[in-house]
Amino acid sequence: MLSSLASDVCWGLGAAAAVGLSVGANAYAAMWPSSQIFGCTLIAPPRPGELALTFDDGPNPAWTPQLLDILAQHNVRATFFMVGRYAEAEPVLTRFIADEGHLIGNHSWSHPNLALTAPSRVREELTRTKDTLEQITGKPVRFFRPPFGARRVDVLRTARALGMTPVLWNAMTSDWSEPAADRIANRLVAKIDALERRGRAANIVLHDGSHLDPAANRGPSVTGAGQILARYATTHRFVTLDAWAPAVRPI
Numbered sequence: 539m540l541s542s543l544a545s546d547v548c549w550g551l552g553a554a555a556a557v558g559l560s561v562g563a564n565a566y567a568a569m570w571p572s573s574q575i576f577g578c579t580l581i582a583p584p585r586p587g588e589l590a591l592t593f594d595d596g597p598n599p600a601w602t603p604q605l606l607d608i609l610a611q612h613n614v615r616a617t618f619f620m621v622g623r624y625a626e627a628e629p630v631l632t633r634f635i636a637d638e639g640h641l642i643g644n645h646s647w648s649h650p651n652l653a654l655t656a657p658s659r660v661r662e663e664l665t666r667t668k669d670t671l672e673q674i675t676g677k678p679v680r681f682f683r684p685p686f687g688a689r690r691v692d693v694l695r696t697a698r699a700l701g702m703t704p705v706l707w708n709a710m711t712s713d714w715s716e717p718a719a720d721r722i723a724n725r726l727v728a729k730i731d732a733l734e735r736r737g738r739a740a741n742i743v744l745h746d747g748s749h750l751d752p753a754a755n756r757g758p759s760v761t762g763a764g765q766i767l768a769r770y771a772t773t774h775r776f777v778t779l780d781a782w783a784p785a786v787r788p789i
């Protein structure tokens with residue numbers, strides 16, 4: 539199985555490949571989800587038919603429980619990349635998510651652009667979040683998604699040094715600003731189906747919270763997630779990201 543995942547595995551590429559790039563190219567690559575020049579990140583393996591639903595910027599006391607109900611109705615587990623300070627404010631909800639069998643990942647403490655953040659603060663953002671999540675859930679945190687997908691070689695190195703695999707995505711739409719759940723779901727369906735035609739699994743991002751405004755409406759994202767679940771529940775396999783973890787080896 540590992541050999542069939544080889545296209546997702548790379549070693550030591552980041553630092554060497556980054557040398558010589560212009561500032562502009564670096565800035566572009568730092569924000570581009572599929573760019574691997576800053577080191578390997580987990581996106582999705584060549585396993586068509588597998589879908590990972592991931593939710594960023596929670597937990598949110600208004601929206602996350604509704605999402606959990608929908609996931610439970612479909613008996614599906616998802617991955618939640620939590621903002622540390624939100625998890626600290628919602629320990630009961632955070633613990634419940636873990637107890638339901640969902641996977642919890644690290645999305646930093648305060649959601650800064652880590653590509654523009656001093657290394658010492660990057661480490662603090664990641665460490666404080668990891669420690670808080672582990673204290674609340676009693677489970678190790680093994681995955682990290684950089685806010686905005688923004689990264690730098692040392693950001694990914696720090697995440698790995700803390701025992702976390704950096705994760706990006708390959709199926710996202712602007713669900714945070716789209717009021718129509720149908721449009722969110724339809725755009726994601728188009729991406730998921732295109733990935734499947736190319737022989738890829740889908741690593742789908744939706745938002746159950748907002749790093750800017752905890753009172754932001756996430757109803758369309760939650761409803762859109764329900765539509766994705768209803769469409770694929772009987773034909774596809776929903777997985778949490780640890781199912782794909784062998785695709786990435788530590789550098």
Ligand SMILES: [Zn+2]
Binds near residue numbers: 594
């Ligand atoms: Zn985020």
